[in-house]
Amino acid sequence: MTEAPNDATTPDALPAARIRRRRRYPVYVVWLVPLIAAVVAGVLVYERITEYGPTVTIMFRDATGLKPRQSEVRYRGVAVGEVSALELSPDLAYVVVTARVRREAANIAREGSVFWIVRPEVGIETVRGLTTVITGPYIEVFPGSGRQKTEFVGVERPSPALGRRGLRVTLATAHLTSIRPRTAVYYRGVEVGMVSATALSGDATAAHVRVLIEPRYARLVRIGSRFWSTSGVDVNLSLFKGVEINIDSLRSLIAGGIVFATPDAKSPPANEDTIFVLHDKPEKEWLTWAPKIPIPAGD
């Protein structure tokens, strides 16, 4: 700050800067900024950390199409988790899928929970999981009711009766024709239930068909009820009437069906695990049975 003495711009000759009082708030107010930031950021971090609850592992035979951090775990169509890793089990027999479950849906991981992979499926009567053609497969879960659990074995495909209430009875037959899971069960032509599983009996002497009757129609099944399978087409060659063809419905024509009739309302209702015989064709008399059985009102 040295200047020539003769210079016109000596310090005293210079104009003075204008002073202005500017601050409208005390200095410490600025410390509110990090304080608010800490609260907001804290909430954000907390929410992120608690977004996902338990991690579960599910073993599948085949995990084609599942992608870590992309494939969802869904329950009733809502995403409840996300696949985080896929690895082979040490013996190479399974794929171990690790999934993070959202905190609010932590209850889906319980003893008895069923996991399966939803893929596009084109059957003779239905097309299912069509959206997964584009989106890729996802894992669907049906929660059990037992204790919390984190290790599961996935199923190939769930029983169609999964999660449905109703009367479960078993039909035994010597030879299974076109009946498969999801085959409809009719009473007077009305669909009242479906086949949930087919299997051989314990000693391999018969085929067992597990049937689920909707709760509303459960009372129709009595101890004296008769079940028979229908392929949908009934061709009768008769000398006097000529050819008689009965077709039940296109669906049962293709996929077959099970029909039952009940003689009267006096016989006791069937209970769980009653075994009926599945006949090949009805006797004429069964078709005339028309007992009055009150059924609860439904929709």
Added chain:
Amino acid sequence: MSLVACDTCGLVQRLPPLAPGVTAECVRCGGRVARGPGGSLARTAAFSLAALMFYLPANLYPILRLEWYGTHSESTAWDGAIELFRQGETMIAVIVFLASIVVPFLKLLALFYLVATVRLRSAAWRRARARLFRALELIGPWAMLDVFVMSVLVALVKLGELATVLPGRGLFSFTAVAVLTMMASVSFDPRLIWERGDERP
């Protein structure tokens, strides 16, 4: 009494010692020529601290969303860098990593360092510190580079129009970090580095 030159019009004028909370304006053009003590340092420190708070959620929340019809995958800045690295885009992965994770953090560290040294009235490395601050100011306008790089590069490299930047909490935090850092570096008065009155460079 010292002399200052106005940044705007260049007029040299006398500057009396300023009380805290007072500013001096140029007599000719009205531009601010000096600020009273206090405030600058506190503001810089406060904004830096606030930016640091948001640094964690910024890197925890996904900022990028890849949509593919019904499905999507969301990735944080870190995930994005890892993903790019896995795909063999090493250069881009490094850029993304630097721009979105390292640089914002280093910027904050630098600001804290400047504040601390001024606060301690340190006379060491003053030239280097002044240069450091100039570097900070230089990259200031590029503070949003992080998100920009992420959105453009990952979108280009990966699935084109199917990738979008999530306008969610991640982006909010990222923006908060960027804006607060900018405010912090603007608040910092580099003259404070030289305040001890030592005239040697």
